[in-house]
Amino acid sequence: MAAFFHGSEREVKISLIAARAENNVIGLNNSMPWNARGEQLLFKALTFNQWLIVGRKTFESMGVLADRKFAVLSRGNNLKESENVRVFGSLDSALDVLGGITDHVMVAGGGEVYRETIEFADCIHLTTVHLSPEGDAFFPEVPGFFERVFSQEFSSNINYIYEIFVR
Numbered sequence: 138m139a140a141f142f143h144g145s146e147r148e149v150k151i152s153l154i155a156a157r158a159e160n161n162v163i164g165l166n167n168s169m170p171w172n173a174r175g176e177q178l179l180f181k182a183l184t185f186n187q188w189l190i191v192g193r194k195t196f197e198s199m200g201v202l203a204d205r206k207f208a209v210l211s212r213g214n215n216l217k218e219s220e221n222v223r224v225f226g227s228l229d230s231a232l233d234v235l236g237g238i239t240d241h242v243m244v245a246g247g248g249e250v251y252r253e254t255i256e257f258a259d260c261i262h263l264t265t266v267h268l269s270p271e272g273d274a275f276f277p278e279v280p281g282f283f284e285r286v287f288s289q290e291f292s293s294n295i296n297y298i299y300e301i302f303v304r
């Protein structure tokens with residue numbers, strides 16, 4: 138399957154970007170169960186002017202952020218499209234279309250979409266906050282074929298580490 142999403146048929150680089158807790162929690166009741174000051178600056182910088190693939194639940198909680206383009210996945214497909222928002226009924230159809238207009242997409246959640254894409258990803262930008270909160274959405278285990286190529290610890294009201302993994 139990896140070759141299908143990342144082979145000669147579709148040359149689009151796929152990066153995941155996520156913030157998880159030490160117990161892999163990424164959300165509770167469709168929002169983030171922590172507020173680590175400064176941590177969202179990484180997200181803002183890395184996603185600037187990028188195409189973001191997001192699940193419908195994440196899109197509904199995040200809304201349309203300026204200076205980003207959204208490919209929203211929904212099997213219901215009753216979401217409204219706009220200049221910077223496209224809606225797709227499958228991951229495959231999203232990658233087909235995006236592969237024709239960009240060479241890089243960033244998967245920005247949530248848990249279901251991270252699970253569906255991590256095996257195909259080229260790169261993972263992963264922040265881990267040093268907490269273990271209660272949650273109902275989770276980041277998957279990073280597969281062993283990823284290599285950590287960068288890490289930096291940040292001190293804040295909640296300390297966190299930012300890591301980059303490449304396959």
Ligand SMILES: NC(=O)c1ccc[n+]([C@@H]2O[C@H](COP(=O)([O-])OP(=O)(O)OC[C@H]3O[C@@H](n4cnc5c(N)ncnc54)[C@H](OP(=O)(O)O)[C@@H]3O)[C@@H](O)[C@H]2O)c1
Nearest residue numbers: 155156164167192193194195210211212246247248249250
């Ligand atoms: N910490 C972080 O970095 C981070 C980032 C993003 C989100 N989050 C958190 O993650 C949680 C949401 O994650 P979640 O797993 O509940 O939901 P989600 O992944 O955001 O969205 C799931 C929905 O996306 C659609 N979908 C998923 N895969 C699809 C596919 N292959 N084809 C078509 N549609 C597809 C479906 O929508 P329909 O039901 O409409 O068919 C599905 O119900 C929230 O708590 C949010 O705050 C955290």
